[in-house]
């Protein structure tokens with residue numbers, strides 16, 4: 001058993017997102033898909049963003065690197081990384097992206113260049129010395145050796161042969177390990193992993209998640225992990241933000257939120273985590289209804305149409321308010337008044 005993870009004590013956040021709003025042009029004007037979202041990631045902290053598809057998780061991650069399609073999207077608010085203001089200063093952002101923070105996306109086959117050998121793609125991801133970010137450059141003659149080391153760090157066998165291979169010769173799990181190696185090439189302080197295992201089969205998913213876990217610990221990196229499966233964050237992340245239609249509806253330390261989810265949406269997501277004991281017992285739950293499109297949000301509480309506890313108070317949009325020293329919830333009826341339904345217990349194997 002590895003020792004319990006202790007994030008380094010530090011007060012200054014590495015990443016600070018404040019009041020982030022992302023809107024796309026719609027038929028009747030700008031349609032916000034991320035609304036006044038704020039979060040921080042401290043050095044060494046592992047933060048999870050969770051929510052169903054369409055809740056704005058990817059857009060939030062992409063905004064850090066100013067990657068949403070800027071011709072269609074309008075970004076507002078504040079994003080600071082190591083104190084540099086990324087939204088106001090595209091040059092600072094370009095300098096830091098891929099170096100101080102790096103991405104791993106959902107589908108490795110779409111991220112890798114199909115006509116370039118793995119070794120060349122790894123070499124391209126290495127600092128050149130022209131990056132002006134303090135990262136020591138990797139000289140041309142040392143790149144082969146460095147690429148071998150990076151492949152070994154992501155536990156890929158026979159790195160020498162792999163360097164000559166094309167992406168199509170690798171399995172999905174191997175491709176995602178190559179993506180991780182490319183992300184590590186710039187020695188980032190923050191790894192942003194957006195559903196990094198969704199495209200992989202179940203056994204490979206666990207391997208890649210465990211690899212991310214150990215790389216983050218070994219390198220003292222911070223992690224921003226996006227997933228739609230609440231069962232994956234237990235033991236892997238310190239802090240959790242639950243997103244619903246572009247807003248944080250609950251946030252707090254992972255263990256506390258999993259033990260006593262306060263928002264009915266978080267409770268529903270937890271009940272939807274499949275457990276071995278529920279197979280064949282008819283105990284698989286889902287959240288009734290679907291996520292509304294951003295242009296057709298219901299008035300008042302946006303979760304109310306799917307919520308078992310809705311009442312007339314929910315005609316007013318709730319604010320995100322503290323429910324204890326470390327937790328926030330956007331609900332007129334958080335756990336403290338309702339009690340947690342019996343099925344909303346942490347996933348199997350968790351305390």
Ligand SMILES: Nc1ncnc2c1ncn2[C@@H]1O[C@H](COP(=O)(O)OP(=O)(O)O)[C@@H](O)[C@H]1O
Pocket residue numbers: 024033051052053054055056057058059060069072293294
């Ligand atoms: N290019 C675009 N134009 C308009 N809407 C978009 C565009 N890209 C994404 N969206 C919308 O933004 C919302 C958030 O998307 P996304 O961040 O990808 O969700 P998630 O990652 O949580 O599944 C979705 O409703 C999606 O339809």
Ligand SMILES: [Mg+2]
Pocket residue numbers: 057058059194195
């Ligand atoms: Mg996404």
